[in-house]
Amino acid sequence: MSFASDQDRHQAFADGVFLLKIPTELDVGAADQFANQFYRGDASEYGHFKSITACQFGDGLLGFHERVDQIEQFLLERRFWASHYPAEVADTGEKMTALSRQILCAALDYAGIPARVWTQATGNCSHGGGAYHLTFNHYRAQLAKVGLSSHKDDGFLTILRTTQPGLEVNRFDSWERVPCAPDKFVINFGLSMEWLTARCNSPVAAILHRVARQTEDRSSFGHFSSSNFLPRDRGIFNYCPIRGLQRVCDARELIDNNDREIYQGTFYSGDMPDDLS
Template sequence: MLDFGGSGARNRAFRDGVFLLEIPSGLGVSAGDAFARQFYEGPAVAPYGRFRDIGSDHFGDPLLGFHQRINQIEQFLLERRFWAVAYPPEITALGESLTRLSRQVLCSVLSTVGIPERDWRRATGGCSQRAGSYHLTFNHYRPAYEDIGLSSHKDDGFLTILRTTAPGLEVSREDNWEAVPADPDCFIVNFGLSMEILTAGSRMPVAAIMHRVARQQDDRSSFGHFSSSGCLPGEDEGIYRYVHGSGLERVCGSRELIDENDYEIYAGTDAPDGSDTTIAPGRPDEHPTTKEVRR
């Protein structure tokens, strides 16, 4: 279970949609840090610079692979089904460790808000069993570009686990943009639209947080893990709302929510060859820190 050190901190985390999570002992992040510092450099920089040349055509999905986005960000994004064949073993292992951690956090939240365990698998599109859709992203922010780091948005999935050691992430609370502290001993966890929809009718609704990355004056790198309802081709698990007293109600398709939200974030990107790719629609010290995650 998640230990926030008190119900006040827990309630604030659920209401705000963001909190700091102490990195569990045994979950190494050094390989991810190295990948995030190198992936955009090109093949001359070993061992990870070569990923700059791997674009969406390798995966048949316009969002995946290397992209220079419309803001300062350039990114390497990959879905779990491609991790073992495209990533080095240490990066695949990192992704799987984050998938396990995401499941622990998710199940703790579902228990706390009062959704019956029998409904968890359908409610989360498999995420409660580590059978959802997962993406691992590595980000680099280019200070030479005079633009915002990343435009304001909400994530579409259940939760995002972010690793960053430099300031830049901001969240919107009570109509004010506030900086999130960058603690090297903690992940930043934020909730997405799928969690907000699912828990809206529960005894303790969880908010999806609006967030952005401020304009960066120096090189900044980060990596993150996204957990979403299962949406492999032909296997759309759907997005559900839990209604106390009547159970789960289907709201929309998983891919429908993802495509619409991703279009708002990524409409217009540069492919590795420099051509444009348009995606079709379809207060810092108050952030609570969990002390540990236990099975």
């Protein structure tokens, strides 16, 4: 991954958002089609995924669900990709995972965090062993609501594929529309990265973002990279150049608290287990 200049690199990491040219070996065609069909509940190639709900995964945020804003989603954790996503979509997810590792390592190097602590600092995300989610989004233009409420992502970074306007980021207390281009991914960093690098000489920001109310049909998909939650790696860390890594909180605690804020009011399809309803 390269930038046109050192200044461009600094701006990208300091803002917490930038555009990245989609690698030629990463074909997004099947994932684009999935994003445009998963919510239909019809006979289209991917239309039946609307019937696959959280009940099948033991996690209230996985599978198909609707939210109180315009968005409806289909979301799966990496361990379910091969068994539930079509092979061509799962392959896209794996290639995005490899790309996310490259971006993460570039950000850690920029921040000045020594490579010897990357594995612990990122819950093995720096070596491709983190937790990864692939999500598909559809915005219901018929609902007179905001597209997606303002928030920061909780993980290390997000790779977003969007070809229609609507995504906005907050810079200097002002909302700006993010340009969309068919040959670019939008990269943004989350709270795990912001907390990890906060005391570094070159910190990486988590960008506050939202999707404005949509008046036309809109779909997108995204890939999220987070700590793997395993006991040996568990924790969200802050790196101090003098003291080294310091644990801030439990990784699941950060993500659950942030998800409660983002996903409050989610409507789940189907009957939920008692402990998830």
